Amino acid sequence: xxxxxxxxxxxxxxxxxxxxxxxxxxxxxxxxxxxxxxxxxxxxxxxxxxxxxxxxxxxxxxxxxxxxxxxxxxxxxxxxxxxxxxxxxxxxxxxxxxxxxxxxxxxxxxxxxxxxxxxxxxxxxxxxxxxxxxxxxxxxxxxxxxxxxxxxxx
Amino acid sequence: xxxxxxxxxxxxxxxxxxxxxxxxxxxxxxxxxxxxxxxxxxxxxxxxxxxxxxxxxxxxxxxxxxxxxxxxxxxxxxxxxxxxxxxxxxxxxxxxxxxxxxxxxxxxxxxxxxxxxxxxxxxxxxxxxxxxxxxxxxxxxxxxxxxxxxxxxxxxxxxxxxxxxxxxxxxxxxxxxxxxxxxxxxxxxxxxxxxxxxxxxxxxxxxxxxxxxxxxxxxxxxxxxxxxxxxxxxxxxxxxxxxxxxxxxxxxxxxxxxxxxxxxxxxxxxxxxxxxxxxxxxxxxxxxxxxxxxxxxxxxxxxxxxxxxxxxxxxxxxxxxxxxxxxxxxxxxxxxxxxxxxxxxxxxxxxxxxxxxxxxxxxxxxxxxxxxxxxxxxxxxxxxxxxxxxxxxxxxxxxxxxxxxxxxxxxxxxxxxxxxxxxxxxxxxxxxxxxxxxxxxxxxxxxxxxxxxxxxxxxxxxxxxxxxxxxxxxxxxxxxxxxxxxxxxxxxxxxxxxxxxxxxxxxxxxxxxxxxxxxxxxxxxxxxxxxxxxxxxxxxxxxxxxx
Numbered sequence: 001x002x003x004x005x006x007x008x009x010x011x012x013x014x015x016x017x018x019x020x021x022x023x024x025x026x027x028x029x030x031x032x033x034x035x036x037x038x039x040x041x042x043x044x045x046x047x048x049x050x051x052x053x054x055x056x057x058x059x060x061x062x063x064x065x066x067x068x069x070x071x072x073x074x075x076x077x078x079x080x081x082x083x084x085x086x087x088x089x090x091x092x093x094x095x096x097x098x099x100x101x102x103x104x105x106x107x108x109x110x111x112x113x114x115x116x117x118x119x120x121x122x123x124x125x126x127x128x129x130x131x132x133x134x135x136x137x138x139x140x141x142x143x144x145x146x147x148x149x150x151x152x153x154x
Numbered sequence: 155x156x157x158x159x160x161x162x163x164x165x166x167x168x169x170x171x172x173x174x175x176x177x178x179x180x181x182x183x184x185x186x187x188x189x190x191x192x193x194x195x196x197x198x199x200x201x202x203x204x205x206x207x208x209x210x211x212x213x214x215x216x217x218x219x220x221x222x223x224x225x226x227x228x229x230x231x232x233x234x235x236x237x238x239x240x241x242x243x244x245x246x247x248x249x250x251x252x253x254x255x256x257x258x259x260x261x262x263x264x265x266x267x268x269x270x271x272x273x274x275x276x277x278x279x280x281x282x283x284x285x286x287x288x289x290x291x292x293x294x295x296x297x298x299x300x301x302x303x304x305x306x307x308x309x310x311x312x313x314x315x316x317x318x319x320x321x322x323x324x325x326x327x328x329x330x331x332x333x334x335x336x337x338x339x340x341x342x343x344x345x346x347x348x349x350x351x352x353x354x355x356x357x358x359x360x361x362x363x364x365x366x367x368x369x370x371x372x373x374x375x376x377x378x379x380x381x382x383x384x385x386x387x388x389x390x391x392x393x394x395x396x397x398x399x400x401x402x403x404x405x406x407x408x409x410x411x412x413x414x415x416x417x418x419x420x421x422x423x424x425x426x427x428x429x430x431x432x433x434x435x436x437x438x439x440x441x442x443x444x445x446x447x448x449x450x451x452x453x454x455x456x457x458x459x460x461x462x463x464x465x466x467x468x469x470x471x472x473x474x475x476x477x478x479x480x481x482x483x484x485x486x487x488x489x490x491x492x493x494x495x496x497x498x499x500x501x502x503x504x505x506x507x508x509x510x511x512x513x514x515x516x517x518x519x520x521x522x523x524x525x526x527x528x529x530x531x532x533x534x535x536x537x538x539x540x541x542x543x544x545x546x547x548x549x550x551x552x553x554x555x556x557x558x559x560x561x562x563x564x565x566x567x568x569x570x571x572x573x574x575x576x577x578x579x580x581x582x583x584x585x586x587x588x589x590x591x592x593x594x595x596x597x598x599x600x601x602x603x604x605x606x607x608x609x610x611x612x613x614x615x616x617x618x619x620x621x622x623x624x625x626x627x628x629x630x631x632x633x634x635x636x637x638x639x640x641x642x643x644x645x646x647x648x649x650x651x652x653x654x655x656x657x658x659x660x661x662x663x664x665x666x667x668x669x670x671x672x673x674x675x676x677x678x679x680x681x682x683x684x685x686x687x688x689x690x691x692x693x694x695x696x697x698x699x700x701x
Contacts, residue, residue, distance in 0.1 A: 002656045003406070007456050014452040018445055025441065025511050034512050035434040036427040042692035045363075075700050099281050099698050100363065102519050106588025106603050111515050113429035115363050116280060117692030120430040133601050137519035137590035139206065139274055141281065141700025145596035 037112040037122045045116035048072055048097045059084065068093060071149075073101040073114045075141050078134050078149030086153055089125045102137035105151070113138065126153040159643060164234035165550040167248045169636075171227030172547065174256065175220045176632050182215030183625035190577070190618030194611040195595045205594040206272045206701060213275030214266065217531065219259055222294065224539050225384045226251070226301045229328040231546060232387070233305055235646050236322035237312040240304075244311075247304030251297045258293025261286055272701040274592060276374070277350070279366045282697025285354040292346050295339050302332035320658055323404055324391050324648060330411045331383040333665075334376055337672065338419055341372030353697060360694025364431045365687050371422030372680065375444075379418040381531050383411065385538035388491055389458055392542070394649035396488045397481055399465025402457045404651045405658040410457075412668050413450035417443055419672065420679030424509040428518050431690070436683045437511065443679060444509045451502055458495060464652065486555070486563035487647070490541030493571050494534040501529035504582070521610075522585025524592075525578040533574050537567060540628060545644050547635040554642035559631055566627045573620025576613055584610035 003011075028034045048054050049072070057070045059082050066089045071079050074097035084090060094103050096116040104111040105124070112120045126132070136147035159165070185208045191197045192205050199205065230248055234240050240248070264286075265271040271287035309329045313321060321329075345366045353361045390407045394400055401407065423440035426432055466477020482488045504526045507513045517523060544563050548555050555563075585591070589607040598604045661667065 004403075004460070007406075007453075007460075010456050011449065011452060014448060018448050021506065021510070022442055022445055026438065029434065029438055029511050036437060036511050036515060037430065038432060038434040038437065039430040040433065040690070042431070042690060044693040045695045046693065075698075099695075099700060100278050100367075102590065104519065104588065104590065109515050111428060111518050113426075113519075115367070115429055115431065116695045117363055118430040120428075131601075133598055133603060135588075135590055135598065137593070138278075139209075139281075139592040141698070142204065142206065142272075143700075144206070144592075145594040146598075148598045148601075 037120050039119050039121045041119040042117055043095055043119055045096065045098075048095055053093065054095060058082075059090075062091075065089065067091070070094075071103075072097050073103060073136065073147075074098050076136070076143035076147035078103075078136075078147070081150035081152060083152040083154065084126060086129045087125070087127060088153070089123060090151075091121065091123045093119060093121050095119045099140050100138050101140050101147070103134065104137045105132050105134055107132065111137070126151070129153050159549060159552060160231060160234045160646065161239040163245060164230065164240050167240075167245060167252070168227040168231040168234075169547070169550050170252055171223045171230070172543065172550075173636075174259070175223035175227065176543075176629065178215040178219040178223065179625060180629050182212050182220065183622055185209070185212040185215070187618055187622040190611075190615040193593075193595055194608065194615040196612075196615060204269065204272055204701060206274065206592075207266060207269055209592060210272050210274050211263075211266050214262060217275055218291075218294065221381045221531070221535070221539075222255070222298055224543075225331070225380070226298065228384055228539075228542055228546065229305060229331065229387075230301075231550065231646075232324040232391075232648075233308055233328050236324040236648060237308055240308055241311055244304040244308040247300050247307065251299070251301030251304065253297070254300060255294050255297030258290045258295075258297060260290070261293065262290030265290060269701070276370065278370070279350065279353070279361045279363050280695035280698050281701075282354050282699055285351055288346050288350045288354060292343065292351070295343055295346075298339070299336060302336055305329060305332050320404075320660075321663060322648075323401065323407060323651075324387060326408060326663065327383065327387045327391070327411055330415055331380065331387070333669070334383065334415050334418065335380045337415075337669075337676075338373045338376035338380065341369045341422075342374075345369035360696055362688070362691050363695050364429070365684070365691070367426060367429070368422065368432075368680075368684065368687060371425040372419070372676075373422075374425055375422050376418040378527070378531065379414055381535045383414060385491070385494065385535045386411075386414075386454060388538050388542055389454070389495060391649050392647050393458070393488060393491060394461045394465070395647035396485060397462065397465050399461050399468070399649075400652035401649045401655070402460040402464065402652060403655045405656060405662060406453055406457055408658060408662040410450035410453045412662060413453075414447065415668060416672050416675055417446040417450070420675045421447075421509075423679075423683070424514070427511060427514045431687060432683055433686070434511075436679075440679055441509055441511055443675070445506070448506070455499075484560075484564065486544050486560045486567065487541055489564050490544065490567045491538040493567050494537035494541070497529055497537075497571070497574075498534040501526065501534055504529065517585055519591055520585035521581040521589045521591050525581030525585060528574060528578045528581065533570070533578070537570060540566070540570075543632060544635070545647065547632060548639055548642075548644035549646050551636050551639075552641055552643070553635060553639035554644050555635065556639060559634060559639065562627060563631055566624055566631065569620055569624040569627065573617045573624055575617070577617025577621065580610040580613035580617065584614075 096114045101114040132151040134149035271283035421444040466480035471477040
């Protein structure tokens, strides 16, 4: 099929940008490890509170200024506020006891979906002190706008 | 040709669809206006109406009802115009589809009004609505299939009567749009009929949430191309005629539609980037396929601006940009869709951001996304549909678009663009700050960041007010053109292909080939992940009614 010369130039330019975009995303994902949260672990959504580690949610120290935060998202709360020292690396491990929830900490790159039957994980290092808000950013019912948690970084 | 009206019976079928569409715009617009006021804390809703109930109504009425009805009405009219009066069979199928869809719409609306379905228009399980909500939605989809079958039949009749000839461009594009819709809706029909309906009736206790979400998003992304392709039909076929130019290239127009069919379906995971249970490899593969739509999008942009420039130069334009002045800026039939095209540039760029693995992390489920699709569907698509209505309604009712109404339509476009710039601009910005979408008024216990979002939410309400005024102006125009405008003949603008354009290769109309490639791509992108989702499924979820 014949194409106008300018159209060829335009599409070649477009094709190159496409390759650049995909390379940036691909290198960032596969070489630098910036994958979206894609935990493959499953759980019985009706037995969350009897299944480890969600039978004992909360903050656990697992290394030098490194913590695991086990949390259960359910209408309409995330559990007790967390307190970590400045510079702490926190591995969030979250599941849902009812419907789909969101898990986002505004001002950070922490953002993931919490679907019942699945566990999702994300890691963040809190380099600045202050109070951080965890919010549910997926509609989960009449109290959705109130669903939030706190992280105190000292 | 342009001075004759399409068959009266065909006109009636199209009008019936278009009227339902605009009633949905008015009702959905009222819901939208109220939402912006609630979200910014200006009002609280009376009479026990819930914010999320309104939000469900807004999404269903505008994103599903308005678009589907308008599209089917518009496509039927163009098929009648370009392939000749509808045969009995296709017209009957058109009416049958209309009645099935309308029955479904009425049932769904009642369920939302009685607060039995405040699950938003994406109805994510395991929030569980009344089974009748899902049945209503299924009827809307089935009705649209019947309408699509009517269009396919009319197209096949034309091909039989004109063997070896290239079909009219409009009819080819209409068939492509309905084909994309048919293939895409198989996913949502599967989750609604096989999962949600049995589960909401209580015939089964639990549901596979991830499978349901995956089937939904198999449909959810091509859904936006179902909205967009009819707008592209206007840009490719209608606009060249309105500006007094020619279609730049018939073959490139067809090729871009083929590419949209291929690359709009096997890409749903880019809506599920942040959820567990789907491996990041498959997410990346589908992100790659998503980005392929950049190619036909750039082709479309090139063709449109080539048409503008060629027609401007024919009218004597000089210099690099002299042709810009030759465009009919005061013609609402051009101005409204043109503003839609212009806004598609930032809208499309935003889409690339949304589909990128890492950037999605920043904007996912924030108001940024709401801002994004208010640019794409609620501006690019909506303004184009409004621009179509300005000549299509009088053409169908045997009336004319007067100078006065034309001026009012241009004012409507300006109100819309200004209102949307404010509302969508505020949504994009506050979304970057982390403000969640689909959330009623909240300060999270006067948390400072959340308090900082409120001024943006006020800007959204101001923009939303502009848009509501725009809707009132629009409804006035629609009513006027339907019942009060002077009698006469309003042209149905169908562009002709430029003389220097090359002959279109027959391969572009080889449906078996393109459907085959489309199915192969879908099987490639979805077979393994869906098998994994089923094999590794956790115990299912019971339903929840949390509103």
